[in-house]
Amino acid sequence: MPSDNPFDDPLRVRATEILRELTGREDAAFRDGQFDAVAALVRDHKRVLVVQRTGWGKSAVYFVAARLIREGYGAERGPTLIISPLLALMRDQVAAAERAGVRAATINSSNATEWDAVLDSLTAGELDVLLISPERLTNPKFRTNVLDVLLDPARAGVGMIVVDEAHCISDWGHDFRPDYRRIGTLLDGLPAELPVLATTATANSRVVADVAAQLGEDTMVVRGPLSRDSLRLGAAPTATAEHRIGWLVQHLGDFQGSGIIYALTVSAAEDTTRALAEAGWDVASYTGRTDAEERARLERSLKDNEIKALVATSALGMGFDKPDLGFVVHLGAPSSAVAYYQQVGRAGRATDNADVLLLPGNEDPNIWEYFATASMPDEDEAQAVLEALADAGSALSVPALEPLVGVKRSRLELLLKTLQVDGAVDRVQGGFVSTGVPWTYDARRYAAVAEARRTEAEAMLEYEAGRRCRMRFLAETLDDPHARDCGRCDVCAGQWWDSGVSDDSASGARRILSGIGIPVEPRGQWPSGMATIGVPLKGKIPPEERVSAGRAVARFTDLGPGQVLRGFLADGAEDAPVPKNIADWCIRVLKEWDWDERPTVVVGMPGTTRPVTCADLATGLARIGRMTDGGQLSYTRDPGSPDVNSAYRVQNLHGAVHVEPTTAAAVDGQVVMLVDTEIGSRWAMTLAGRELRRAGAHAVLPFALALRG
Incomplete structure (x- = not known):
């Protein structure tokens, strides 16, 4: 008969040792359900679905199991493949793996220059864990060079498959992603005895049943209570954008520690960041437009409490781990109470108290409708x-x-x-x-999904109405049988925040939302891994080669001026001189630009797609601003498509920008305005500005009609 003492079990003893290495605590012990999941994977080779609240320790399950599998418990196998949706999640997971003595690496869009080295380590048996995004499963090079290696039994084969944020598999999940549907096909072709773990914190009963069915009929489900005792929830009445941003400008200091301010769109995030920064708050934007190197830097700044808040879209969400995150504020409500629960779960993981406030907007339902239909064919x-x-x-x-x-x-x-x-x-x-x-076209399925999205939106409006305990509402939306009143939210205990907004705060937000002149932040660091693709650039861009902060008239995504610019610069539109209304906007931006040193020379970027527009813009600004026309730069070779990652964009641009001798003479010792029709990744301006600085320019200030995105 087996012993009743769990520590007579060698597997549990070794698993506990690994857990303590992972946590760095000598007294660490498994929570209810954690070791059960580990044993089911390692000893019984089962498929397991873990549905547990954020902070419960789902990653501990797969890192402990991954190391046990590599150590030969159960059956000796190869590395674990973790399919994970976000880069922030991968970075945190690699760091956690290293703490547990698990050799981990990742292959994703941000480290393309490192793929060959990762593959060499994989084929040499030097990796215990490989993390990938679901998008990699559709990449032919990855399927051939990596996935086939992992699934080859002659090379020990993959030891375990982990699907993180598994609600993304389900059509009914709040964050369904088409790439995740390929995972079901992948699992169908794997041996039944291969352990598979799926994890999520945000799945109601319908999603749990759907994901479990896709994993297999014998899937073991480990599910626990989802309420978070540390969170104090609240929701303000629906208000305009200027009122909500004005409130934040005035009251951000009321929140303890550092936190996340979520916005529904990139434009809203950037406008909010600008308003808060102008008011003196140390904040930064984090959106889908933020490149990988900058994301990593911003995540570290928030974790180290170097900034008060990141103003983020859902790009900063699943998996970001800052245990002492003090608050989460939403400027606009997500379209689903489940999605809202997932985002607020970033706060208060290792603290007794954290504040969560929802500031819903009048425009929310229209944004929900757009995103609900955008994902359907x-x-x-x-x-x-x-x-x-x-x-x-x-x-x-x-x-x-x-x-x-x-x-x-x-x-x-x-x-x-x-x-x-x-x-x-x-x-x-x-x-x-x-x-x-x-x-x-599966009309029935898409109609059913659309109806589910409408139901979720109605539930979010019900949450905002505040007719019952907010934490209980969220837990019940996730079909948590343990749901109960929290006693802390504004419904249970009364309003806990000051709702006043001064006229100055509201008018400042109104000025930013209605204005033109969008800041363009300079690049501060080269992409990693440039040496591996033959470009001798690394680390921080030296101050003497860096461009300064710039300006654009508007974003393509903005209403008003942004839409006019989108039409004027559209693919296929006439390459024409700048019309008067846009020229007037440019003049206004120059007048309001609070530069440290006034530019004295204007230089145009190479006009590859709109040469007439770009040349007219540069000469017109020089004339109106009474600056020297320094001519235009040129490319010595085709700079390639801008639709590549940062490393390859820099490779294509490096050494391709030519400064004519007459231009070099004009910019020597001068403050230069570098002009283009639009700015996307900022790398073209960065590399061109670098050449102007090396030619003697004292400073380079980028200017463009529009920002992409």
Whole structure:
């Protein structure tokens, strides 16, 4: 008979030792359900779904199990493959793995220059864990060079599959992602005895049942209570953007420690950051437009309490781990109470108290409707894509396909993912091809998903109304049988925040929201791994080679001026001189620009797509501003597409910018305004500005009509 003493179990003894290495605590012990999940994976080779609140320790389960598997418990196998949705999550997981003595690496869009080295370590058996994004599963090079290696039994094979944030698998999950649907196909082709772990903190009963069914009929479900005792929840009445941002400007100091301010759109995040920064708060934006190197720096700044808050979209969400995060504020409500629970769960993991406040906006339902429909394929658009690929007879890249079907780039990329998951197209070297597999629009399924989204939105409005305990409401939305009143939220204990907003705070926010002149922050650091692709740049950009902060008239995503600029600079639009209304905006931006040193010379970027517009903009600004026209830069070779990651964009631009001798003479010792029609990744301005600084320019201030995004 087995002993009743758990520490007579060698597996539990070794698992506890690893747990203590992971946590750095000699008294660490497994929470209820943790070791059960570990044993089911390592000893019984089962498929396990863990649904536990944020901070419970789901990552401890897979790191402990991964190391036990590599040490030969159960059966000797190869490394664990963790499929994880966000870069922030991967960075934290790699760091946690190292603490547990687990050799971990990641392959994602931010470290393309390191892939070969990671693959060498993988094939040499030097890795215990490989973390990838679900998007990697659709990449042909990855499938051939990495996935086939992991799944090859002759090389010990993969030891375990982990699907983090597994609610993304389900159509019914609040954050369903088409790339995640490929995971089910991947699992179907694996041996039944291969252990698989799926984890999430945000799944109601319907999502749990759906994910468990995709894992397999014998899936073990480990589920615990989801309420968070440390959180004090509240929700203010619906208000305008200027009122809410004005309130934050005035009351951000009421919150203890550092935290996250969530916004629903990139523009809202950047406008809020600007308003708070102008009021003296140390904040920064973190959105889908923030590149990988900058994200890592910002995450570290928040974790080290060097800034008061990150103003973020959902790009900063699942997996970001700062145990002492003091507060989470939402400027606008997510479309689902489940999604809201997931985001507020970032706060108060290792503290007794953390504040969570929702500031809903009048525009929220319209934003919800947009995102609810954006992820669903349009039947006519899908058929147009399939016909274009079939007619081409060879692979088409997204840029080549875009003008053939008349679908916007972001929507086209999402549609291609859906068609690929459905088997109608495949991604190969060079782009996408038609597989010839018939595709039928599943109207019933998409209608059901749309209805589920409407129900979720109604639940969010019910949460805002505050008719019952807010924590209990969130837990019950997740079908938590342990839900109870918290006694701390504004419904249970009364309003706990000061709702006053001064006229000065509100008017300052109004000025920023209605104005033009968007700051363009300079790049401060080169992408990592440049030496591996032949570019001798690394670390921080030296001050003497760096551009200064710049300005753009507006973002393409802004209302008003942004939409006018979008039309004027649209692909296929006439390459024309700058019209008077846009020129007037430029003059206004220059007048309001609070530069430290006034520019004296104007230089134009190489006009690769809009040479007439770019040249007219540069000469016009020089004339109006009574500055010297320093001419235009040129490219010595094709700089390639801007639609690549940072490392390869810098590689394409490095050494490609030419400064004419007459321009070099004009900029020597001068403050230069470097002008372009639009700015995307900022790397073109960074590399061109570097060449001007090396030619003698005292400072370089970028200026553009529009910011992309």
